[in-house]
Amino acid sequence: MSTTAGYPVYRIENKMTMPDPDMPTPRYHNMIFIETWEDGYKSGRTYHVIGDMVTGMTYNTRIDQDPELDKMFVAKHLLGTINVSDYPDRVNEILEALPAPGKQKSFNVKTMRTEQHKSPGVFYEPGEERPPMVKCTEWTLNQAIPALVDSGVLIKLMEP
Template identity: 85%
Template sequence: MSSYPVYRVENAMTMQDPDMPSPRYHNTIFIETWEDGYKSGRTCHVIGDLVTGMSYDTRIDQDPELDKAFVAKHFLGTINVSDYPDRLNEILRELPGPGKQKSFNPKTMRTEQHKSPGVFYEPGETRPAMVKCTEWTVNQAIPALFEAGVLHKSDEP
């Protein structure tokens, strides 16, 4: 095999963020390598939350369709065996993970979106959209892999 199929996978979240449109899914990149059994591979994603910030994480994983939280798998293209896993991880580790975007506001006694820690938005003030795993995966990680020439468009495997 000279290349591996690459997918964007959506999994249901155990708890939705009340400040973000629902439903939302945890989005990951899955490279199907069969290195740990039938349809297994590597999951690449960001972990964390909007209060502490998020960071890149990768692990060898089972077929995503076996996960109880599985919702959908979207074929993206292929990655050459020579780019896996070193070049793949090099590119994804360079991308900044979504930072801290919420903190506890003692005035309202709620965890709220902030401009910077300790500086909260006033009622009615326009707030930018928050960035989580979906935005990191779809808007940063996948385009970076295509731009670097690591992810290649191809027909379904």
């Protein structure tokens, strides 16, 4: 259901299906949800990256029901609105252009475990500083939301 300003945009947090033991916890799957009511009460479209750090992640979008009905639902944060004219094409164009997190871990035959790597086959030495790994949360918070704001598509709520 659109308002005079457009569709409401939320950041959704869901429990992880399989938490990564190398990432701090608690950690949630983060995604953007635009509530349009196009497929029923409080339905809309989800925008996120899916996959893992061993195979890499890919951009994904889908029509979804009310996120609060998902058994993995944790939280819903209102970000602002988008104009009806920017949905879904302009939103998808912006988000599809962002790089999805790539492969960041692989199996190390020397240690017999999956570890963060510099590039596939080149592992960090013990004690060597490692950059933070990037997953859905970082993609959503540090890339997707800022890109939508910077483009003028996401009209953020006024700060109090």
